[in-house]
Amino acid sequence: MAVKTESYYVPAQSPWPIIGALGLFLLALGAGMWAAGIAGICGPVIFGSGTLVMTIMLFGWFSNVIKESHSGLYSAQMDRSFRQGMSWFIFSEVMFFGAFFGALFYARVLSVPWLGGAGNNAMTNEVLWPDFTAIWPLTLTPGGLETTAMGWFGLPLINTIILLSSSVTAHLAHLALLREQRQPLKMWLGVTVLLGLAFLGLQLWEYLHAYHELGLRLDSGIYGNTFFLLTGFHGAHVTLGALMLFVMWLRILKGHFTPAHHFGFQASSWYWHFVDVVWLCLFVFVYIL
Structure with missing residues (x-):
C-alpha cells in the first residue's frame, strides 16, 4: 500500500530578507546618530531611509506570501x-521587553x-552622592537637572483604556470571521x-507634554532613559501592529480569509x-509604581 506524502512548498530565492536587513541597519544607524547628535541632519535622514526601506520590504514580502x-x-x-x-x-519580543524591564527593576x-x-553601602553614598535621596522616580540627576515624573492619570490612563478596548474589538473581529x-x-x-492610531496620536501628545511642560527628556537621568525607551519601543511595536492589522483589513475588503x-x-x-x-505591564511598573 502506497504511503501518501504531503508536499512542502519551498519558495524561490527572495531579495526581501537582505532588504529587510538593510532597512534594520539603516534604522539602527540613523537612530544612533540622531540620538547622539552626530553629523547634523544625517541621522534623521538615514532613519527615515530605513523606515522607507522597511515599509517597502514589509509590503513586498506580505504580497508574495x-x-x-x-x-x-x-x-x-x-x-x-x-x-x-x-x-x-x-x-523573542517578550525577551526584548524583558531586558528593558529587567534594567528598570535593577535600577529601582x-x-x-x-x-x-x-x-553596607554607606560609604558609597558618602563618596558618590552625599545628598542623594533613595526614592523613585529619580527626578534629579547628578548634574543637577531636575524634571517632573509623568503621572498615571490623564493621557496614560486614557491610552490604557483605548488599547484594552482595541484588544476587545480585535477579538470580536476574530469571532465574526469564525462565524463568517x-x-x-x-x-x-x-x-x-x-483605536491603535488614536493611541499613537495621544502618545505623541504625551511626549510633547513631557518635553515642554514637565522637562522630562531622554537625557533626564535613569528615569528619563527608562521611560522613553520602554514607551518608545512599545509605540514602535504598536505602529507595526496597526500596520499589520490595516493590511489584514484591506485583505478582508478583497474577500480574503475563511x-x-x-x-x-x-x-x-x-x-x-x-x-x-x-502596555499593561508598562502602565503598572512605569507609570503607577
Missing part, C-alpha cells in the same frame, strides 16, 4: 511552520538603594486599527494582544 497562499501552495505542514515561526517571534531595587547607602459575518468583521477590525484558513489574520491578532499585555 499572500499570492503563494492564494495559489494553493501551502500545506498543513506549512501552516504549522507559520504558527511556530510567529510563536518564536513573539517569544538595587542601584537606587545602594546609592542611598542601604545595607463579513460586515461585523470589517467593522470591528477597522475600529481596532482606528473560518478554516485565516492564519495571517490570527498572527496579527496574536501580535496585537501581545502589544496590549506589554
Whole structure:
C-alpha cells in the first residue's frame, strides 16, 4: 500500500530578507546618530531611509506570501511552520521587553538603594552622592537637572483604556470571521486599527507634554532613559501592529480569509494582544509604581 506524502512548498530565492536587513541597519544607524547628535541632519535622514526601506520590504514580502497562499501552495505542514515561526517571534519580543524591564527593576531595587547607602553601602553614598535621596522616580540627576515624573492619570490612563478596548474589538473581529459575518468583521477590525492610531496620536501628545511642560527628556537621568525607551519601543511595536492589522483589513475588503484558513489574520491578532499585555505591564511598573 502506497504511503501518501504531503508536499512542502519551498519558495524561490527572495531579495526581501537582505532588504529587510538593510532597512534594520539603516534604522539602527540613523537612530544612533540622531540620538547622539552626530553629523547634523544625517541621522534623521538615514532613519527615515530605513523606515522607507522597511515599509517597502514589509509590503513586498506580505504580497508574495499572500499570492503563494492564494495559489494553493501551502500545506498543513506549512501552516504549522507559520504558527511556530510567529510563536518564536513573539517569544523573542517578550525577551526584548524583558531586558528593558529587567534594567528598570535593577535600577529601582538595587542601584537606587545602594546609592542611598542601604545595607553596607554607606560609604558609597558618602563618596558618590552625599545628598542623594533613595526614592523613585529619580527626578534629579547628578548634574543637577531636575524634571517632573509623568503621572498615571490623564493621557496614560486614557491610552490604557483605548488599547484594552482595541484588544476587545480585535477579538470580536476574530469571532465574526469564525462565524463568517463579513460586515461585523470589517467593522470591528477597522475600529481596532482606528483605536491603535488614536493611541499613537495621544502618545505623541504625551511626549510633547513631557518635553515642554514637565522637562522630562531622554537625557533626564535613569528615569528619563527608562521611560522613553520602554514607551518608545512599545509605540514602535504598536505602529507595526496597526500596520499589520490595516493590511489584514484591506485583505478582508478583497474577500480574503475563511473560518478554516485565516492564519495571517490570527498572527496579527496574536501580535496585537501581545502589544496590549506589554502596555499593561508598562502602565503598572512605569507609570503607577
